Amino acid sequence: MVEMLDRGIGSFARIPPLPPFTTPEELVADALPLLDPPSRITVTEAAVRHMRVNLGGRWSSYDPDITPYMIEPQDVTQSRRFKGVILVGPSQCGKTQLLISVSAHAIMCAPGPVQLIHMTKTDADAWVEEKLDPAIANSPALSDRLGKGRDDSTFSRKRFQGVRMTIGYPVANQLSSRSQRLVLLTDYDHMPQRLGPKDAPEGSPFSMAIMRIRTFMSRGCVVAESTPAFPVDGSKPKPSPLLEPHRFPEVKEGIIPLYNEGTRGRWYWECPGCADLFEPTFDRLDYDRELDPGDAGEKAVMVCPHCGLVIEHREKVELNRRAAAGHGGWLHEGRSVDENGRRRLVRINDPELRNVSYASYALNGVVAAFASWAELVERHEIARRSFEMSGDDKGLSQSFYTDLGQPYLRPGEDDDDVLTVEILRNRAVQxxxxxxxxxxxxxxxxxxxxxxxxxxxxxxxxxxxxxxxxxxxxxxxxxxxxxxxxxxxxxxxxxxxxxxxxxxxxxxxxxxxxxxxxxxxxxxxxxxxxxxxxxxxxxxxxxxxxxxxxxxxxxxxxxxxxxxxxxxxxxxxxxxxxxxxxxxxxxxxxxxxxxxxxxxxxxxxxxxxxxxxxxxxxxxxxxxxxxxxxxxxxxxxxxxxxxxxxxxxxxxxxxxxxxxxxxxxxxxxxxxxxxxxxxxxxxxxxxxxxxxxxxxxxxxxxAREVPAVPAKPRAISFLRRR
Missing domain, CATH: 3.30.420 (Nucleotidyltransferase; domain 5)
Structure with a gap:
């Protein structure tokens, strides 16, 4: 720091030192990368080249084989066919890494303004401090592109060479009057679903984000990821398993309606025994419900619905990798039905794909790379038994939302025989x-x-x-x-x-x-x-x-x-x-x-x-x-x-x-x-x-105790005894 002096008033100012001398040649060399055309590589390829990730406390190069189910969703963000990419999944499956990978591609390969919206300002600041800043600091290519000025790296803004990345939270002015090429919405279901004044709301965070990318036309994209957090509306009809096999039951708000409006992709495995494809879900895990939750989880296995082959948890990693290589993977609902009246399932680039504006994906918790079947079963069984004992479904709903990544319908709400007075009378105890x-x-x-x-x-x-x-x-x-x-x-x-x-x-x-x-x-x-x-x-x-x-x-x-x-x-x-x-x-x-x-x-x-x-x-x-x-x-x-x-x-x-x-x-x-x-x-x-x-x-x-003194007349008028 340099201190300014005046003989009359003494020390009156302290200013920072001037930056080191930079030649014009150095300035031009620093700006030359901005003149390069956008790199024609995918988000996944850019992540492999330029990004490092934290795995078990150790920073290493990005490996797509760890979460292979994220390859297609992150690559589709660069497609000019879709305005948005929707990802529904459990916690700790790599959803947040998707946002950093997409941002890294924008910084290194396709410069343009990027905006990330977190749940609240506090959560946004924590995400920057705990996830974004360490990823930038440990990725040399990203760190070199980050500006060196005092205001180039703050909690609300990151200035890279040719890229302005803003980090905000869901309020109307954060999603108004700005043009963005990419808008990233994280933990969407934990945001307010209506922004603006209560008497005149401006819209949902997703609908307002869509307005922000219009200037960039087909190059713009909105990415929304979240675990579900809103219950199923049991009063609405269930989707047809034949015509809409991937559609979730109706939910009033949140990310599930966005998923249902999209291509409805689900992750499939190829059975090692019969080579038929099936969707690995929690319902297909086989375990003994009479055992203690921990013992039941240790013995849980997946069963192929076609041939009955038993699949152990240790095979999950290899099946995920094979799925990403073409032996399964993401299948979306097509336009036509087969001879049995079933909706055809197609790849994202198939001409028969449904003509919708969003590419949507739903990942079941049993597929997630960082969750074991033993833990899923143990937590689910504890929650289920607690519900059966007390009727309190808080733990059970959390199991569906965060562990399985599925919307939750309270047991009994979809039953045809809703409790009535007649049912109560028929069950009455004599x-x-x-x-x-x-x-x-x-x-x-x-x-x-x-x-x-x-x-x-x-x-x-x-x-x-x-x-x-x-x-x-x-x-x-x-x-x-x-x-x-x-x-x-x-x-x-x-x-x-x-x-x-x-x-x-x-x-x-x-x-x-x-x-x-x-x-x-x-x-x-x-x-x-x-x-x-x-x-x-x-x-x-x-x-x-x-x-x-x-x-x-x-x-x-x-x-x-x-x-x-x-x-x-x-x-x-x-x-x-x-x-x-x-x-x-x-x-x-x-x-x-x-x-x-x-x-x-x-x-x-x-x-x-x-x-x-x-x-x-x-x-x-x-x-x-x-x-x-x-x-x-x-x-x-x-x-x-x-x-x-x-x-x-x-x-x-x-x-x-x-x-x-x-x-x-x-x-x-x-x-x-x-x-x-x-x-x-x-x-x-x-x-x-x-x-x-x-x-x-x-x-x-x-039936009353003999009173010590004469009792007063009763003041209670009982209803007529039946």
Missing amino acids: IDKRIAPDWARFVVTCVDVQGNRFEVTVMAFGAEGERIIIDRFAIHQPPDAAPRARGDDGKYRAVDPGRYAEDAEALTELADQVYPVDGQNWGLKPVAVVIDFNGPKGWSDNAEKFWRKRARAGKGGRFYLSIGRGGFQQRDRVWHEAPERASNGKRARGIKLLNMAVDRLKDSVAAALEREATRINAQHTPCWMDVEHMAELIAEQRGDKGWVKKPGMQRNETFDHSVQALAMAEHLGMNRVNWEAPPAWCLSGLLNPNAVEIARPNDADS
Whole structure:
């Protein structure tokens, strides 16, 4: 640095030193490569000549045999026939390397502006620092072309000789008012799918990227790669396996619709035994589902669908290389059908290829170079078994998206026999109302708060999560001690929970209600009463007062206030913690809420209602239940962002109660119980602290503890017993 001095004011400026002297001859020599015509070589050939890649921590020359399935997609980016190249695949299969290879070809062989769009600014900066900059620094040919000026290499821009590469993120101004020859979109499904103002969106990132390459006409190309991240729309018809063998089921947004609009290429192997071609998919892996996930994965093999030949995992590398050499490889849907009515499959350069604007590719996870079949099977089996146990499909959907690179359809959503009231009635268990089954271990009472009543459901749980509703009623009348509980005519007014805090006292005796166990001389009191914290205006304040009063009486552990949290991406399914602020705006002290990830729990309840062949985590419906309450169990349907009421359905309290009961059971630790040696609260018999000896078995009216003092008149009006 050079320091400028002035006698009057002293040191006043520090400027960098001048660059070294450069002769005109050196400037001309540096610019001469820009006058060369574009090199007539493919992206793969350019990558082999000029690019180095990181393999296991060691930088070496690019080897196309490591990911041979990337050769065609990256070479097609230079085709003048297609405006875009779409690649759907699992994580860690080499998709990101595709973008660097295409960029390297533009830098070394076909100069032109390049733009890369990442998910967010933070992710774009991380990609530059962790992937792009090391690739440039370790590839001498690329590094020599990079400008040496201060602003030639930043997080948002790279200036090479004749090439400007910009790195951005998906906002409207990044994809507006610019002309680009190449636009590269990475992790497309994790971008916002609508850019611009919410009230007037400008379009999707892909559609806006297509507008940016118009100036370059047939030389322009948009490349989009991603793992899928959006579920299948189960309401849409399935594609025909004969006429559209490579088409994915309908997905509303993301990269799958783009793939379906393109040539629909899939990767094929040639069987070493019969020489017939087949697509290697996860469904064609053969393993024993009864084994532990790790053992099942170690023994997984591929089976040829034509001759039944068993293919070991160690043969995958050679089969991929043979496929790239012409013994299989990428096959796309053609225009015509054969004599059997099947769509013909053709190569990308075949005249019979469908006349579309995009070359699209879908790679199954079993083909990926960096994933073993043992790992895929182990993770998939763990996720599948978790779903079957809990009904929570978060892990299973992730297995499809990131491990297999396929769109996900929740099991059961494509079944023809959608759950109906008639099906529930036909499956109903024969048991009397207010009687717990002989397998019951504990009981949970759930309360939903409405403007003029309390809706109550009682659920009995057995071992392994088996459960059944044993009582369902509404509390319409306030207790006698409530303000103006009775009018001048002696009649009760309706419950008004938001206005009168005293009305909540009608819930007090729910914790002491005893439910006889079928055929036994004992019954069960609820292990907990779960009350909805949300409700009519004013109820949250009154609910907090009610709970604090129970806590002062030493019964705070029997009553819980629950609150629902929407969305499928909640951190946990259930968590019990104090709110950041109480209902009056002050900091909450001494009170905790049972937080419920309601959409994930509703997945579990819906799955439990479908379980007929197993008792594990099954929710049964009793024969005495009203049709209206059965309808409430199926009043909602699963959407992309959460569960919503079906058109025309108004009531869903029983479904919400089932969520509350499951949340309470999971909070107590039901999923962690060793049922061969269970804790006291879920024992069978009088050793259970909530078990009460009764005088007459199966008599719900006599099933209550003898009170120490005369009991007050009951304030609960039960629904008519069926």
